[in-house]
Amino acid sequence: MTSPRLRLAIPEDAEALRAIYAPVVRDTAISFEYEVPERVEIARRVQATLTRAPWLVACDASGRVLGYAYGGRYRERVAYDWLVETSVYIAAEARGRGVGRQLYVALLAALTQQGHRRAIAGVTLPNEASVAFHTSFGFEACGVVQRAGWKHGAWHDVGFYERALSDELGAPEPLRSTDDLFADPDFQALLDTPS
Numbered sequence: 001m002t003s004p005r006l007r008l009a010i011p012e013d014a015e016a017l018r019a020i021y022a023p024v025v026r027d028t029a030i031s032f033e034y035e036v037p038e039r040v041e042i043a044r045r046v047q048a049t050l051t052r053a054p055w056l057v058a059c060d061a062s063g064r065v066l067g068y069a070y071g072g073r074y075r076e077r078v079a080y081d082w083l084v085e086t087s088v089y090i091a092a093e094a095r096g097r098g099v100g101r102q103l104y105v106a107l108l109a110a111l112t113q114q115g116h117r118r119a120i121a122g123v124t125l126p127n128e129a130s131v132a133f134h135t136s137f138g139f140e141a142c143g144v145v146q147r148a149g150w151k152h153g154a155w156h157d158v159g160f161y162e163r164a165l166s167d168e169l170g171a172p173e174p175l176r177s178t179d180d181l182f183a184d185p186d187f188q189a190l191l192d193t194p195s
Ligand SMILES: CC(C)(COP(=O)(O)OP(=O)(O)OC[C@H]1O[C@@H](n2cnc3c(N)ncnc32)[C@H](O)[C@@H]1OP(=O)(O)O)[C@@H](O)C(=O)NCCC(=O)NCCS
Pocket: 024, 030, 087, 088, 089, 090, 091, 094, 095, 096, 097, 098, 099, 100, 101, 102, 121, 122, 123, 124, 127, 128, 129, 130, 132, 133, 134, 136
């Protein structure tokens, strides 16, 4: 298989993103949403995310979306601005082939370029694949919220995993705008770099 191509998501990807996300919402507690969001809502989320951080998709040679990963606000309060929450979803038939790894390598590098200092991921437990995936990127467990959510007739724990994006300890610069980041040749280069 040739290596998937990475690019920024566009609102027109919403149907393809929905096809990947829908079974996760419907059949698992990996996502705490109860209802599969409509296409227009997913398009809105893509647009909103892209105003603050990258949302990347991986496509096969025919342009079909195999998976996606994005950075989101961990919390609204301003002091949290340099802590970014990362999410990744790969189509069931494309898992275990390195697509998630390729997306995360690029996403974490892009978030670092943007000026984020730390990444955090919340994982509904158990999720062996996601825990192993995040651990393989150097994320470390930093706590478990027990019975964090009720879905499909049961309580679910959520484990949080954190990873430094920078060794800098001093005061951070304001985050680069996504317009500035996406126009940077270094950002474009990391989308084109096979992992
Ligand atoms: C977790 C997920 C994103 C991994 O993506 P993927 O493309 O299948 O993963 P990759 O093939 O790139 O694997 C990268 C590493 O992750 C780990 N990994 C991935 N799948 C794994 C599995 N089923 N069991 C154990 N480790 C696994 C391995 O360390 C692997 O490295 P290796 O190939 O050198 O062994 C994917 O399984 C998925 O989309 N799951 C459903 C949604 C989900 O759980 N998202 C995360 C929400 S927190």
